Amino acid sequence: MDSNKQMAELLFGNITETPDDYERIYPKRNIEEGAVVTRFAPSPTGFLHFGGLFAAFIEKTAAKSTNGVFYLRIEDTDKKREVENGVSLIVKGLNDFGIDIDEGMMSETEEKGSYGPYMQSRRTEIYQSYVKMLVEKGLAYPCFMTEEELASVRENQESKKILPGIYGEFAKYRDITVEEAEKRIKNGDEYVVRLKSPGSADKRIKFKDVIKGEIEMPENILDVVLLKKDGTPTYHFAHTVDDHLMRTTHVIRGDEWISSVPIHLQLFYVCGFKAPKYAHISPIMKEEYGGKRKLSKRKDPEAAVSYYREAGYPKGAIWEYLMTLANSNYEDWRLANPNEDINSFKFAFSKMSKAGALFDIVKLADVSKNYISTLSAEEVYDMVTDWARDNNDKLYKLLVDDEEYAKAIFAIERGNAKPRKDIASWSDVENYVSYFYSELWDKELDFPENLSKEDMIEILETYRDIYDPNAGADEWFPSVRDMAVSLGYAKAPKEYKKNPDSFKGHVGDVAGVIRVAATGRRNTPDLYEIMQVLGSDEVMKRFDEAIENLRG
16 A cells, blocks of 8 residues: 555545545536536525625526526534524525525525535535545645644744745645654644645636636645644635535635635646636625725625515515626616516626626615516515514504505505506505504694695685595596686696786695695695595595694
């Protein structure tokens, strides 16, 4: 037995499965040519950042648009950062916004798919099998350097202003013998296993990032750690083995990982794997004081995905907004195809921003208003009640106590050519519907200032006498106009502007007084529809109360 194999047996005598065994356990996927297999691979910290949601959205969209696979892998090799139910919180965060998982972890204990385990802490023997193979090939070795020795090397390199890390002359145990390694292990010395990098300082690598294009970088020469002292893998090595065995075609991740690509490509090479394609996403940016900065989970409440669920942004609106961030041509496509399903849009990596998309909460609100305006009254009712169940007890009770009444409210000016866009998120709904419910309405009446109280009382008393709840929508405004003329108001604003001294005001002023008496507000959806929903008895009651209010 040669020395490399002896070293492999010394370090991994308990590992009996070979890489060939795992190649059989995890065969190539039976998918269409060109189908994308990608993953969302967070640590189980429980905090799902908006940037993480954006990455997961890109990954899901890329897989779905090619009939591929999107899976959730949990990278939990750093146990210090874990939180209780961290996996479930991530899964819920994705599900809340319509990003469903084809394979992978579904909770702390459940997973689905044939390429698991999908949690790295349960794959330790797989990683060790591949490291054993590298040791057998003379491409990895045990390193017994102490923390003090590593610190001394780092200080030396910093003083000389050279590349930090373990390589070349600093790789003290690169050529350690089996005998010395065995002696140290028996002595209880701790060690890591390092890559014996085949890289050269005078060589460069080129790779094509599917978002950023051609990138050229120095080749990796570092003897990076593959296995830590406890036998668990580093991120670099675990992702290499996992992405190979799970047959990942595209690694889509934040561009802070670009600097690690030379290490990762080298690891794929030494393991004999075909490297996946890389797509590095620039961070979501935010404007501040005339400049730009990264969206921060410390500074920005909107950085947490939970913010959008609590505020009540529907997942369809979030998808619309994410797609505007993802592809520069999406907004034009949506304008040309207002009624098309978002999945009909042809997503392309080439249309992604190289510099980083700009987050804009005002733009999100506009996108959400547009999206909500396209929903039916039934869809709005279902989504609002689902949100209110967890976030607004009072509103939830009112909505479910009289479902038909609530749906009638949401049906006002909905489904026509130009639906109103009053609701940006479900947290807007309580205010939007407040004058329909005595439990919510403050009865503050925002009457116009240009009419006297006597004139407004006259308008309301006259209208109260002619109001016909059975009149059709096309009869309502003409009756108000006729009444306005009889009381000395112009039948149209244009007519009033031409000769203001001849009139008390115009028909819009008259309708405005009626609107405020019925709703308390100057600006509402269609007043005829509102009064139909309120019902004749309630409308008459409100007119009486408004008259009393004006009389003081």
